[in-house]
Amino acid sequence: MPTIDELVSLPDADVVRLAQEGRELAFRELVRRYERPVFSLVYRMVRDRETAEDLAQDAFIKVLNHIDRYSPEFKFSSWVFKIANNVAIDHLRRRRLDTVSMDGSPHASNAAEVEASAFDVSSDQESALDEMEARELGDAIEGAIGQLRPEYRACIMLRHVEGRSYEEIASMLDLPLGTVKTYIHRARHELRLALEGINE
Amino acid sequence: MEAFLLDRHLRPDEIDLLLDTEVGFGVQPLRAHVRECARCEAQLDQAREILCVLEDLPHFTPSVDFANRVMSQVQVFEPWHVAARNSVLRFMPSTRPARIVAGLATAASAGVMVAGGVWAVNRADMGLLLANVGLDEARIAANAALSDLILAAVGQTGLEVWAAGSPIVALSAGAGFIVAAGAVVVGLRALTAPRRRQSS
Numbered sequence: 369m370p371t372i373d374e375l376v377s378l379p380d381a382d383v384v385r386l387a388q389e390g391r392e393l394a395f396r397e398l399v400r401r402y403e404r405p406v407f408s409l410v411y412r413m414v415r416d417r418e419t420a421e422d423l424a425q426d427a428f429i430k431v432l433n434h435i436d437r438y439s440p441e442f443k444f445s446s447w448v449f450k451i452a453n454n455v456a457i458d459h460l461r462r463r464r465l466d467t468v469s470m471d472g473s474p475h476a477s478n479a480a481e482v483e484a485s486a487f488d489v490s491s492d493q494e495s496a497l498d499e500m501e502a503r504e505l506g507d508a509i510e511g512a513i514g515q516l517r518p519e520y521r522a523c524i525m526l527r528h529v530e531g532r533s534y535e536e537i538a539s540m541l542d543l544p545l546g547t548v549k550t551y552i553h554r555a556r557h558e559l560r561l562a563l564e565g566i567n568e
Numbered sequence: 569m570e571a572f573l574l575d576r577h578l579r580p581d582e583i584d585l586l587l588d589t590e591v592g593f594g595v596q597p598l599r600a601h602v603r604e605c606a607r608c609e610a611q612l613d614q615a616r617e618i619l620c621v622l623e624d625l626p627h628f629t630p631s632v633d634f635a636n637r638v639m640s641q642v643q644v645f646e647p648w649h650v651a652a653r654n655s656v657l658r659f660m661p662s663t664r665p666a667r668i669v670a671g672l673a674t675a676a677s678a679g680v681m682v683a684g685g686v687w688a689v690n691r692a693d694m695g696l697l698l699a700n701v702g703l704d705e706a707r708i709a710a711n712a713a714l715s716d717l718i719l720a721a722v723g724q725t726g727l728e729v730w731a732a733g734s735p736i737v738a739l740s741a742g743a744g745f746i747v748a749a750g751a752v753v754v755g756l757r758a759l760t761a762p763r764r765r766q767s768s
Binding site (some may be wrong): 388389390391392395396399400403404405407408411420421424425428429433434435487505506509510528529530531552553556557559560563 | 581584587611614615617618619621622623624625626627628629630631634635637638639641642643644645646647650751
């Protein structure tokens with residue numbers, strides 16, 4: 369039976385196989401490897417630490433209690449992120465915390481609703497620009513990410529924080545490749561708009 | 569194409585193409601334009617800077633007991649085939665020579681058992697004869713014990729009736745004995761009851 373030190377050096381596929389054989393140390397090793405990336409993804413999605421912990425915990429429990437259903441033809445990390453993202457999106461839908469795109473709500477059915485729901489960067493009340501100027505660029509980006517639609521947020525983080533390819537993201541989120549590219553393009557565009565004031 | 573691009577600035581989707589370091593027929597004119605246009609070059613630099621910051625965003629760390637909380641709700645299950653394999657491995661000697669000896673001993677035992685089984689099947693008639701002899705001996709011993717019991721209970725006459733009679737006669741005699749014994753007990757109780765009432 370491999371020790372914890374030996375497990376650390378094994379690739380994901382081998383650790384998952386040991387977990388499927390009922391080795392508790394392998395389960396713990398999988399949690400150790402992915403707790404930070406998964407928690408970060410969920411935290412940036414829901415913007416609340418306590419909720420993010422609960423949701424990340426739910427995601428891991430789902431993954432580990434169904435480890436026997438994992439198919440090794442896919443990357444384990446993709447499977448984990450897929451479940452974590454689904455848990456976060458489900459939570460946002462349940463709680464109706466869907467933040468609004470700068471281009472207007474995706475649920476808007478006409479031009480008036482789009483305008484009413486649009487994120488106004490020049491607004492006095494929600495002067496995102498002023499607020500961002502006071503922060504470092506990293507903090508400002510965190511804030512700007514929080515203003516993105518959850519779908520954009522998931523895509524941009526998987527692409528640029530987790531370094532996943534477009535194809536992997538499409539597979540993880542069950543979206544067509546073209547949709548993923550569009551989401552990432554729009555997310556980058558919105559981030560650029562939101563951060564213009566910081567860079568100038 | 570290049571001349572056309574010089575007449576306008578790059579669109580966001582074209583900046584995205586350059587950000588993804590796409591290679592292809594359409595990208596060369598965009599690069600050429602960026603070399604010529606200070607504004608588009610600045611926009612591309614800004615976009616690259618945002619992506620660099622995004623890629624450097626740190627992972628957040630969940631609370632210290634996160635893994636324990638996850639593991640407390642995970643059912644670590646050892647499949648039956650793994651449990652069986654582990655049981656076998658537990659009895660497996662650790663050194664190679666010992667393993668060879670154990671293998672030979674197991675093979676010899678299995679061979680003896682198989683040979684014994686084959687012999688027993690081929691000699692089934694002898695087995696049946698031995699079984700009949702054994703059953704007869706057991707029946708004789710049981711009869712002798714029963715006879716002793718009847719002799720002690722009802723005497724020689726009862727025993728003779730038992731030995732000579734059919735099973736129906738024997739059963740009738742037994743039932744008669746039980747009824748008579750019961751009548752004696754009831755009669756004795758009836759006789760002693762008035763005396764007990766008087767004394768109380």
